[in-house]
Amino acid sequence: MGEVDPAFIQDVEHRPKLAAAQAEGIPLIDLAALASYSPSDGTVDASTVAFEGLVAEIGEACRKWGFFAVVNHGVAAEKRERIEREARKFFGQSLEEKKKVRRDEKGVIGYYETEHTKNVRDWKEVFDCTVKEPTLVPASPKDGEEAVTEWINKWPEYPPGLRKACEEYAQELEKLAHKLMGLIAQSLGLPANRFEEFYKDHTSFIRLNHYPPCPAPHLALGVGRHKDSGALTILAQDDVGGLEVKRKSDGEWVLVKPIPDAFIINVGDIIQVWSNDTYESVEHRVMVNSKKERFSIPFFFNPSHHTMVQPLKELTDEHKPPKYRPYSWGKFLVTRIGGNFKKLDVENLQIYHFRI
Numbered sequence: 444m445g446e447v448d449p450a451f452i453q454d455v456e457h458r459p460k461l462a463a464a465q466a467e468g469i470p471l472i473d474l475a476a477l478a479s480y481s482p483s484d485g486t487v488d489a490s491t492v493a494f495e496g497l498v499a500e501i502g503e504a505c506r507k508w509g510f511f512a513v514v515n516h517g518v519a520a521e522k523r524e525r526i527e528r529e530a531r532k533f534f535g536q537s538l539e540e541k542k543k544v545r546r547d548e549k550g551v552i553g554y555y556e557t558e559h560t561k562n563v564r565d566w567k568e569v570f571d572c573t574v575k576e577p578t579l580v581p582a583s584p585k586d587g588e589e590a591v592t593e594w595i596n597k598w599p600e601y602p603p604g605l606r607k608a609c610e611e612y613a614q615e616l617e618k619l620a621h622k623l624m625g626l627i628a629q630s631l632g633l634p635a636n637r638f639e640e641f642y643k644d645h646t647s648f649i650r651l652n653h654y655p656p657c658p659a660p661h662l663a664l665g666v667g668r669h670k671d672s673g674a675l676t677i678l679a680q681d682d683v684g685g686l687e688v689k690r691k692s693d694g695e696w697v698l699v700k701p702i703p704d705a706f707i708i709n710v711g712d713i714i715q716v717w718s719n720d721t722y723e724s725v726e727h728r729v730m731v732n733s734k735k736e737r738f739s740i741p742f743f744f745n746p747s748h749h750t751m752v753q754p755l756k757e758l759t760d761e762h763k764p765p766k767y768r769p770y771s772w773g774k775f776l777v778t779r780i781g782g783n784f785k786k787l788d789v790e791n792l793q794i795y796h797f798r799i
């Protein structure tokens with residue numbers, strides 16, 4: 444990635460301001476109350492009060508920002524450090540080695556370095572692996588074709604510890620993701636287990652991102668502006684910084700400052716649809732840097748491929764009619780994945796295409 448190929452260059456209006464506003468940032472939420480709360484006995488004590496406060500904080504953060512950071516989340520630091528170490532080893536290899544586990548149109552999981560976001564190439568390389576083995580998805584993006592296929596993980600020979608590090612990290616993150624979905628459900632006035640039915644054959648995946656130093660950080664982006672299409676994203680970022688969120692209140696791009704051991708959580712398009720726009724999926728992007736490389740690890744928590752995504756009945760009525768037509772998550776996912784391979788002549792599939 445030495446010279447800056449024109450494929451990486453953003454249109455003028457989308458180029459980053461390198462001295463981003465250090466104004467009000469995303470909320471920081473302490474999840475400690477989650478560990479001490481035991482919902483079954485019905486008694487009201489300090490832990491119940493703290494828990495209710497936490498639910499309200501989550502609701503406020505989802506409504507105002509769509510993004511928040513969490514600490515005291517219960518994920519073992521050792522598991523996170525391990526996957527971060529293995530990711531560095533993997534990306535430290537030659538392109539030739541990494542290409543041995545490159546994804547292709549048949550096997551979309553693995554390594555690749557040519558992702559385009561909104562048709563501009565991202566200054567990054569990634570390695571994807573699914574959480575559930577096997578992960579079932581539609582064989583074809585076309586409506587009416589019912590055949591299902593499996594996404595198979597492609598593990599590299601080196602580093603030998605990558606597979607175990609990803610699998611153990613995935614287990615930890617899956618637990619956290621269910622807890623967060625429970626809190627989000629409660630913040631919408633729903634039972635904590637409201638979303639569980641959608642996750643039986645979930646299609647969640649982990650992405651290892653590597654953003655090499657870039658000679659033109661004022662022209663290119665690590666990831667161009669986008670919204671995450673799944674339900675919820677849990678991101679581990681290193682201490683370099685570069686993630687920016689478009690603040691809902693004024694449309695300014697705000698830097699998400701790295702906080703040691705914290706995870707960044709964001710609402711994806713599916714929660715926007717389930718909540719009938721009570722919570723919105725927010726645009727974000729990643730700046731690159733001429734001196735330092737950066738690593739990040741998003742965990743995309745996605746429902747089963749056969750989920751028909753639509754506003755929840757409990758959150759709609761004659762005064763608040765559903766704002767979206769139902770769509771198949773699996774078809775949406777495989778259509779989008781296909782589109783990420785190359786520059787398209789048309790815009791990628793988006794949830795607003797299903798807006799009523």
Ligand SMILES: O=C(O)CCC(=O)C(=O)O
Binds near residue numbers: 666680686728729739
């Ligand atoms: O690297 C980051 O901080 C965020 C990456 C991201 O937004 C994505 O992969 O969807």
Ligand SMILES: [Fe+2]
Binds near residue numbers: 669670671727
């Ligand atoms: Fe994202």
